[in-house]
Amino acid sequence: MTPIDMAIQAGIWALEILAIAAPVALSVAYITYFERRIIGWVQVRQGCNRVGPAGLLQPLADGLKLFLKETIIPARANKLLFVGAPLMSLVPALIAFAVVPFGETSLFGIWDTPHVMAISNLNMGLLYVMAISSLSIYGVLMAGWASNSKYPIIGSIRSTCQMISYEIAMGFGLVTVMMLAGSLNLSDIVHAQAGGILHWYMIPLFPMLIVYFISGCAEVGRTPFDLTETEELVSGYHTEYSGMWFATFSLAEYGAMILISLMTSILFLGGWYAPIPALDIIPGTVWLLGKSAFLIFVFIWFRATFPRYRYDQMMRLGWKIFLPWTLGWIFVVGLFIYTPGLDSIIDFWLAWR
Amino acid sequence: MGAAYLANEYAPIFIFILVAIAMGAAPLVLTLFLAEQKPDAEKLSAYECGFEAFEDARLQFDVRFYLLAILFVVFDLESAFLFPWAIVLDQIGLFGFVEMVLFLVVLLVGYIYAWKKGALQWE
Numbered sequence: 001m002t003p004i005d006m007a008i009q010a011g012i013w014a015l016e017i018l019a020i021a022a023p024v025a026l027s028v029a030y031i032t033y034f035e036r037r038i039i040g041w042v043q044v045r046q047g048c049n050r051v052g053p054a055g056l057l058q059p060l061a062d063g064l065k066l067f068l069k070e071t072i073i074p075a076r077a078n079k080l081l082f083v084g085a086p087l088m089s090l091v092p093a094l095i096a097f098a099v100v101p102f103g104e105t106s107l108f109g110i111w112d113t114p115h116v117m118a119i120s121n122l123n124m125g126l127l128y129v130m131a132i133s134s135l136s137i138y139g140v141l142m143a144g145w146a147s148n149s150k151y152p153i154i155g156s157i158r159s160t161c162q163m164i165s166y167e168i169a170m171g172f173g174l175v176t177v178m179m180l181a182g183s184l185n186l187s188d189i190v191h192a193q194a195g196g197i198l199h200w201y202m203i204p205l206f207p208m209l210i211v212y213f214i215s216g217c218a219e220v221g222r223t224p225f226d227l228t229e230t231e232e233l234v235s236g237y238h239t240e241y242s243g244m245w246f247a248t249f250s251l252a253e254y255g256a257m258i259l260i261s262l263m264t265s266i267l268f269l270g271g272w273y274a275p276i277p278a279l280d281i282i283p284g285t286v287w288l289l290g291k292s293a294f295l296i297f298v299f300i301w302f303r304a305t306f307p308r309y310r311y312d313q314m315m316r317l318g319w320k321i322f323l324p325w326t327l328g329w330i331f332v333v334g335l336f337i338y339t340p341g342l343d344s345i346i347d348f349w350l351a352w353r
Numbered sequence: 354m355g356a357a358y359l360a361n362e363y364a365p366i367f368i369f370i371l372v373a374i375a376m377g378a379a380p381l382v383l384t385l386f387l388a389e390q391k392p393d394a395e396k397l398s399a400y401e402c403g404f405e406a407f408e409d410a411r412l413q414f415d416v417r418f419y420l421l422a423i424l425f426v427v428f429d430l431e432s433a434f435l436f437p438w439a440i441v442l443d444q445i446g447l448f449g450f451v452e453m454v455l456f457l458v459v460l461l462v463g464y465i466y467a468w469k470k471g472a473l474q475w476e
């Protein structure tokens with residue numbers, strides 16, 4: 001490979017990356033819009049409808065406003081960590097999208113075999129997503145510690161504890177997916193669910209779907225679990241941040257929410273496959289994004305519906321309910337695989353037998 | 354597998370890291386120049402609902418957070434152990450499954466102990 005080839009290849013990768021990162025940033029902006037509209041409708045009011053047609057320019061106006069706000073770096077803060085914290089939470093939220101397969105394409109028949117539309121089709125994609133998305137905990141910790149102020153530090157300690165607690169349930173829940181699919185590669189996991197809604201992992205692993213989605217909700221700190229943003233703590237770990245610096249944290253939060261929705265669709269809801277094989281003529285990307293959009297709607301629906309958990313209730317849910325539940329389900333799946341008689345039931349979903 | 358695989362699959366991730374840092378840092382740098390900056394001593398003090406901040410913020414915190422962090426390490430190692438096991442389940446068969454169940458039972462004893470001791474209890 002000559003240096004010119006390598007430069008061209010790097011350029012193509014950079015374009016692919018921008019083709020994913022820019023829509024993520026844009027959809028974050030519009031998720032905030034839909035969040036306000038949907039919650040508005042749920043509460044029988046309008047939501048934002050003044051800026052532009054039906055309020056569609058509202059997110060851009062919000063962004064501009066945040067952009068033109070003064071940057072305040074508290075005098076007693078640890079400057080280096082304070083500046084680094086927003087990046088530390090945003091970068092993992094973005095780079096986790098590197099392995100997400102957005103569908104399969106043969107580029108209108110130009111390629112003989114369908115290629116997976118992912119920036120990097122890693123063999124250990126699922127592990128990569130788990131590892132990278134847990135890095136954003138450092139951003140929370142850094143922000144709270146660096147601010148050197150009471151609300152942020154209490155908020156960040158609570159937040160960290162919440163995130164690590166639910167990460168365990170999440171990890172154990174995903175083990176059952178790997179047991180069935182026999183692979184960490186996200187496109188292999190989707191291929192294992194080919195052939196209609198009955199093959200999707202949401203049927204044998206329904207409790208794990210619930211655990212994964214709710215744990216995702218807690219990881220991101222969305223509403224039933226937004227204890228770090230309770231009134232008593234002002235705004236949690238990003239209390240001292242202002243303007244664009246604050247916006248970077250919420251960009252990371254919404255980015256992580258999109259990621260959780262995409263991962264739930266890929267792991268449990270058949271990824272880019274249609275519920276009925278005949279409907280596969282509609283491009284897979286449409287199905288995947290449609291499923292994810294529905295899950296994002298569920299996130300917003302949660303926010304409009306449920307009151308906030310208390311801290312002890314939340315810890316109880318993570319450690320005393322989800323953890324035994326996931327461990328038990330690993331045992332149940334294993335039992336089904338190795339018990340003669342029962343194995344014929346699970347064979348339907350088992351990719352490797 | 355090998356050098357070509359690594360180059361093809363991981364090089365884009367490194368480029369992505371650079372792009373992500375640029376995407377995150379660019380607005381933060383630009384806002385410093387485009388927005389009006391008028392810092393003063395009151396603005397730069399720590400936010401404490403209008404009161405003067407009266408002691409260092411890095412105060413003591415509840416030991417239960419620490420305890421949970423230790424439990425987290427134990428269980429997270431556990432899931433790091435379960436991941437490769439689940440991937441090769443087709444090759445290790447029933448023996449591998451029984452081994453893992455025995456291992457999980459040992460873990461479960463520790464979990465029940467922690468539960469009974471009240472390590473998971475928040476009131």
